[in-house]
Amino acid sequence: MKVMALESSVKQVAELDRSNFIAIPYEFIPESHRVPGKHRMVVAPGRLAYSLALERVAEEFDRKLENTETDTLGRDYIGYFSWFESLRANLLLGNNIPTLNDFGDFGRLLYQGMREEIDVYNALGKLVEPQLLDKYFLDIFGVGPPLRLEWLDAYLEKREDRLYILTGNKTNVEKLDENTLMEERTPGISLEDWLKNPTAQGLPRENVGEGALFYLSPIYGDRVARFSAGHKATVLDFREGRPFGRFISLGVRSVRHE
Numbered sequence: 001m002k003v004m005a006l007e008s009s010v011k012q013v014a015e016l017d018r019s020n021f022i023a024i025p026y027e028f029i030p031e032s033h034r035v036p037g038k039h040r041m042v043v044a045p046g047r048l049a050y051s052l053a054l055e056r057v058a059e060e061f062d063r064k065l066e067n068t069e070t071d072t073l074g075r076d077y078i079g080y081f082s083w084f085e086s087l088r089a090n091l092l093l094g095n096n097i098p099t100l101n102d103f104g105d106f107g108r109l110l111y112q113g114m115r116e117e118i119d120v121y122n123a124l125g126k127l128v129e130p131q132l133l134d135k136y137f138l139d140i141f142g143v144g145p146p147l148r149l150e151w152l153d154a155y156l157e158k159r160e161d162r163l164y165i166l167t168g169n170k171t172n173v174e175k176l177d178e179n180t181l182m183e184e185r186t187p188g189i190s191l192e193d194w195l196k197n198p199t200a201q202g203l204p205r206e207n208v209g210e211g212a213l214f215y216l217s218p219i220y221g222d223r224v225a226r227f228s229a230g231h232k233a234t235v236l237d238f239r240e241g242r243p244f245g246r247f248i249s250l251g252v253r254s255v256r257h258e
Contacts, residue, residue, distance in 0.1 A: 010091040014056040016254060018042055021123040022136075024109050028118075032200050033101040038257040042123045043098065043106045045136045047077035047150055047251035048089065054078075057092045061085065069249045071148055072139045077251045079149075083224045083243040086151045086252035087169055095254040097153040099167050100202025100225060102255050108195045110137040140229065141191060143212075147230040149250040154202070156238060158221030165201055165218075174201065176218065181206050184217045184239075191234070204236070216240065226250065 021042035067076035113120035114134035155166040163176040177199040190211030216239035224241040
């Protein structure tokens, strides 16, 4: 089932430097997650930060874009993005917001790379050291200050008492997988179990193991997914993510299928 793209009129106006993006070969990605005709996915190791490319994009917004927060590696990034603004900014740069599958595949790659189970390369083909992959992983999934949040490309919509998940800038519409865990756990679910064995749509399964990751379940309509890490917990959140909502620490990551 298809719907009109929410941002179908948005055309790329600038190109983000993707040389340090992490490359994920399609051999690593489950077949159901791959994009036909593409051979890899590249993912930004950090959340979107102000740059020369963003200067060209900024005029498309009705407010000033600027770095507002710093992550655990000392990198500044733009917060106070709504989900819609995050989507628009990435499209203007020729990228997308990560879907749940993109986000999970990236997490698995970082995890295996930092444990030296596989070699990981950036978009230019340079080997990325396991110690750096560990820092990238902990910035996303590690408990501790500062607070870090990011949007994911998953829009939940209720239709006739059924939940649908919309991805690809709301162009792809599917009924929520019946194997999805629907109850909230605070705490928690196993991060490793979720990353290893998600549903086909990238969500935790009903039989996901127990763990420390807080899970605010997808039982609400008109919500979007976000992931947060902070002083006390990491949270996969489908409850608080209102598409027009903003928060100073809430940024976005960029991905591109090539």
